[in-house]
Amino acid sequence: MTRAPHGGPGRISGDGAVVARAPAKVNVHLAVAPLGHDGYHELRTVFLAVSLFDTVTVRPAGELTIDVTGPFAGGRTGPDRVPTDRRNLVWQAAELLADRAGVPAAAAITIDKSIPAAAGLAGGSADAAAALVALDTLWGTHATRGELADLAARLGSDVPFSLLGGVALGSGRGERLSPVLARRPWHWVLGIAGSGLSTPAVYGELDRLRADGRLPSGEELPSPDPVVAALHGGPVDALAAALHNDLQEPAIALRPQLRRALDAATAAGAAGALVSGSGPTVAALAADEDDAVALAAELAGTGQFRTVRAVHGPVPGARLVG
Numbered sequence: 001m002t003r004a005p006h007g008g009p010g011r012i013s014g015d016g017a018v019v020a021r022a023p024a025k026v027n028v029h030l031a032v033a034p035l036g037h038d039g040y041h042e043l044r045t046v047f048l049a050v051s052l053f054d055t056v057t058v059r060p061a062g063e064l065t066i067d068v069t070g071p072f073a074g075g076r077t078g079p080d081r082v083p084t085d086r087r088n089l090v091w092q093a094a095e096l097l098a099d100r101a102g103v104p105a106a107a108a109i110t111i112d113k114s115i116p117a118a119a120g121l122a123g124g125s126a127d128a129a130a131a132l133v134a135l136d137t138l139w140g141t142h143a144t145r146g147e148l149a150d151l152a153a154r155l156g157s158d159v160p161f162s163l164l165g166g167v168a169l170g171s172g173r174g175e176r177l178s179p180v181l182a183r184r185p186w187h188w189v190l191g192i193a194g195s196g197l198s199t200p201a202v203y204g205e206l207d208r209l210r211a212d213g214r215l216p217s218g219e220e221l222p223s224p225d226p227v228v229a230a231l232h233g234g235p236v237d238a239l240a241a242a243l244h245n246d247l248q249e250p251a252i253a254l255r256p257q258l259r260r261a262l263d264a265a266t267a268a269g270a271a272g273a274l275v276s277g278s279g280p281t282v283a284a285l286a287a288d289e290d291d292a293v294a295l296a297a298e299l300a301g302t303g304q305f306r307t308v309r310a311v312h313g314p315v316p317g318a319r320l321v322g
């Protein structure tokens with residue numbers, strides 16, 4: 001592997017710790033084709049990285065361990081529990097990078113979770129992307145961004161975008177990316193619901209609703225062009241009108257109160273609102289930063305959400321910090 005520092009000067013602190021962080025994402029456009037033979041759906045999506053970050057700290061150790069801390073670590077048991085073994089994408093990222101570089105997969109990893117799991121915000125993908133960047137420095141594997149992107153695509157559909165950040169058009173399963181220009185920051189309020197929705201379950205519900213004729217088949221994908229043009233620097237109303245998510249109806253079918261949450265966002269003055277990815281987070285678009293703060297306060301009072309966060313995007317992808 002050839003040398004390419006990720007995020008500037010290499011940082012290994014006194015106790016040997018390396019810290020990286022990666023952002024949550026919102027799909028401002030998500031068009032989903034019919035189920036393919038490989039069990040996946042071809043996508044046309046526009047990702048936007050937003051300013052809600054998970055932080056991953058890695059330290060030298062004799063074996064691989066994962067510890068999860070922070071507001072969304074989840075309990076020791078229950079559906080929101082974040083796994084600390086091979087089921088965690090971070091574990092798989094560590095094994096994949098170690099295997100590729102020919103080093104032992106040994107590190108003590110702490111994931112500080114501010115991005116809730118199973119929320120449609122790609123929190124697990126952010127953790128995996130941050131882990132790749134941090135472990136690359138800890139182990140001195142010196143992977144290029146392209147090599148890390150290849151590993152990321154093997155880990156999950158959203159991991160390459162968590163690495164890249166910014167704004168990007170995604171195709172394939174979401175892993176084929178081309179960067180898109182945004183000339184201004186966009187302000188959002190994320191309304192995070194109580195418990196997570198399973199991504200495969202939401203895709204499965206989409207397939208069922210289409211088979212029953214309750215939703216269009218998805219043979220013809222809507223174009224991302226209006227959303228790309230609006231993101232480029234258009235007025236907020238143009239972006240609000242262009243927001244699109246084919247997973248919204250199936251997410252609402254599985255979690256009917258999402259409809260009320262979307263209505264609450266609009267009633268509270270959001271320029272537009274949609275379900276983020278496979279849900280259940282609601283992303284409400286605000287006119288500017290002041291509006292986002294006011295909208296967040298309003299939405300926090302509706303009782304529809306466990307947590308409400310004002311964020312902005314685009315922000316960079318996985319980077320070393322400190």
Ligand code: C5P
Pocket residue numbers: 039040041042043155156157158172173174199200203
């Ligand atoms: O790629 P990832 O592991 O994140 O995908 C999780 C699940 O989401 C897949 O097993 C599949 O059921 C569904 N999926 C899909 N089409 C995509 C991405 C994900 O059907 N483009």
